[in-house]
Amino acid sequence: MNPALYDFKRAFVRPATIIALAVFILIGIGLSYLVIISLGMSAGAFYPMFLAKLDVETGEFTIHYVAYDLEANPTTAHVEVSILFGEWKSLEVVKTFTFNAKGYHVLQASLDSDVLGLLSEKELFLRVASSTPFGFMDTTMVFQPKNNKTMSASLGEIFISNGEAVESILAVGRAFLKNSELIITLLAELPSEGFELYYALSSGLGWAGFDKALLAGNVSTGLTVFRINLSELGVNITDTTWVALYLKDPEGVTYTTNPILIIRVETGVTQRLITNVVAGSAGIGLFSQFFPIVVLYLAYTLVAKPKGVGALEFLIARPVTRLEIYVTRFLAGVLTATVSTGVFLTALNSSIFLLTGYSIEASNMLILFLGVAGSLIAFYSVCYMVSTILSGGRYLAVSIFLYLFFAMIMDILVFITAHLMYGFTPRLGEELFKMLYTAYYFNPLGSTRFATYYVSPENFPDVSVVNPYLVVVAGVAWTLVPAVTGWILFRKANLSR
Secondary structure: OOHHHHHHHHHHOOHHHHHHHHHHHHHHHHHHHHHHHHHHOOEOOOEEEEEEEEEOOOOEEEEEEEEEOOOOOEOEEEEEEEEEEEEOOEEEEEEEEEEEEEOOEEEEEEOOHHHHHHHHOOOEEEEEEEEEOOEEEEEEEEOEEOOOOEEEEEEOOOOEEOOOOOOOOEEEEEEEEEOOEEEEEEEEEOOOOOEEEEEEEEEOOOOOOHHHOEEEEEEOOEEEEEEEEHHHHOOOOOOOEEEEEEEEOOOOOEEEOOOEEOEEEOOOHHHHHHHHHHHHOHHHHHHHHHHHHHHHHHHHHHHHHHHHOOHHHHHHOOOOOHHHHHHHHHHHHHHHHHHHHHHHHHHHHHHHHHHHOOOOOHHHHHHHHHHHHHHHHHHHHHHHHHHHHOOHHHHHHHHHHHHHHHHHHHHHHHHHHHHHHHOOOOOHHHHHHHHHHHHHHOOOOHHHHHHHHHHOHHHOOOOOOOOHHHHHHHHHHHHHHHHHHHHHHHHHOOOOO
């Protein structure tokens, strides 16, 4: 077996390394839940639609529900539907239903006669609380009488009669623009088959009449989705483009909405939301701050400890050169740091994908990997250099101090210095960030901080001292300079102590 791979196996398949890696795999999985919880606690980061109908004679209650994420894709939702009555400020719950919607969902239930009896006393309300991986929304509205038999409540644009029909049609819809594709989603309760949907685009608030409308397709009860390639029609959508929807029944009667503002979908916005939460959370920091403890222990087990007990001197007596020992054991630590980072980030990203259907963008994953792995490799290089000078307990004492200094003390010193220089002045925040990121160039663990800065600029103010070329130079220098210095020292070191 290749000596570097053999030493890597010895370094990686150690109880301390395996236990630490298992812990951080669990942290990666747990961080994915933290991401979901953080996103789920935000308000309105998705687009719900529902259409509810209540038969006041039989008590039959039906609700059609669907929710779309910020990229116009159906998303899962936990939904709680409550029927309430009373005055707006003092509503009383009379019936609650819950369901999990994986995209479009229909709930049908029957209300007791005592609930229907409340209709003659006070107004009836509908509360729909939706919780998705991308946010929550809580909506309460009055049940509106549709006719003597039916009441309805909905979230979306309601189709109304044009005066020629006896009654209106229950339907709600949204319109999305994704790249050059117009996506029209429609929830409808129709009295019969044979309905058609037409759409008409207009600029500003101007009304585009039915004479300018184009056929989207046939509509049936439930959810219908239309996807229209506007590039083939030569249509240019602006921020002020509206769409009017028309339903036409088999007899030729049309029903229409007020113009709906088209929701412009930004591709990749969900991935950026997830990346921002990941970069701004404690998970990446936990791994990059505490796995260096395993790294310094690796340098101890590979060089400092065997040197202290004379094991390296024994190796030199065999047909193995000092350079081979130095290089193979250095590469073993580098491989351990690299593989450990890859396993941690893979566990994190896989869990996020399983929970949301989205993963961190590949380019951002690469930046995070390079940043975190670069920090661990740079710190290992420093510890490896120290192991060529010191052995046993002296190495552990110095390496632990270096870890504490670079992981915590250095930041504390920067905060103290910034306060002494600028006090509690308007310049303090700006100058503090400049000093912190300048200090990261002189910190082997600084690559992680720069990585989170670049993958999630929304979380951080613009810092003028951050330069990508200097970031690379600093990371390479923190790896190569200690490694070369360590070899110079190791070449002349007494391997018997």
